[in-house]
Amino acid sequence: MAIPEKYENAERWAFGDAESQADELAKLVLEGVKTATCSNLDGEGIARPGDVFVVVDGKNEPVCAIELTRVEMSTFDRVDEAHAQAEGEGDKTLAYWRKEHKRFFEAYDLFSPDMTLVLMHFKVIEKF
Numbered sequence: 001m002a003i004p005e006k007y008e009n010a011e012r013w014a015f016g017d018a019e020s021q022a023d024e025l026a027k028l029v030l031e032g033v034k035t036a037t038c039s040n041l042d043g044e045g046i047a048r049p050g051d052v053f054v055v056v057d058g059k060n061e062p063v064c065a066i067e068l069t070r071v072e073m074s075t076f077d078r079v080d081e082a083h084a085q086a087e088g089e090g091d092k093t094l095a096y097w098r099k100e101h102k103r104f105f106e107a108y109d110l111f112s113p114d115m116t117l118v119l120m121h122f123k124v125i126e127k128f
Contacts, residue, residue, distance in 0.1 A: 003054060003062040003128055010054045010065065013037075017104055019058030026057045028088045030064055030127060036086035038079070040105065041116040047071055052125065062128050070121040076101070077113040086121060 015025035015037060028034035047053075051068045074083075076098075084097035105111035 003065075004126065007052070007054050007062075007065050007126075010052050012054045012056050012060070012062070013066075014056045014058065014060065017107065022056070022058035025089065026055055026063045029055050029066065029124060032124070034086075034088035035123065036083060036088075036119065036121045038083075038087070038101070038117045038119050040110050041073070041118055046073075046118055047120055053122075064124050064128055065126045066122040067125045068120050068122050072119045074117050074119055075114045076105075076111070076117055079117065079119065083119055 014022040015029070015034070016022045025034060047068055049068050049071055053066050053068075054062050055064050055066055056062050079094070079097065081094045084094040085092045087097060089100060090096035102111055105115065
């Protein structure tokens with residue numbers, strides 16, 4: 001699937017760490033259930049509201065373009081129920097969010113309760 005030319009240079013995001021999970025989370029984005037994500041703070045710079053990204057599925061196929069609406073910093077242990085619900089995963093509870101994100105970050109040897117996270121809220125601006 002070709003993406004519109006205006007998004008050709010946009011960074012591509014796949015959510016999750018497995019093909020099936022990327023497919024499921026991309027579907028939640030398209031359905032408007034998943035309206036937030038997070039990443040560990042790294043040396044790559046921090047995204048800003050207004051930044052546009054292309055969401056891809058597990059086969060790296062583009063499904064939509066999103067625009068960041070809000071970006072905040074938090075430590076892992078201070079992420080709240082509202083953010084967990086906005087991420088839209090599992091049963092949408094903070095307990096599920098913590099369990100799943102701890103597993104994810106541990107797989108990359110990044111986890112600590114006080115690790116800094118970049119919390120990003122977004123809206124779908126175009127579906128492909």
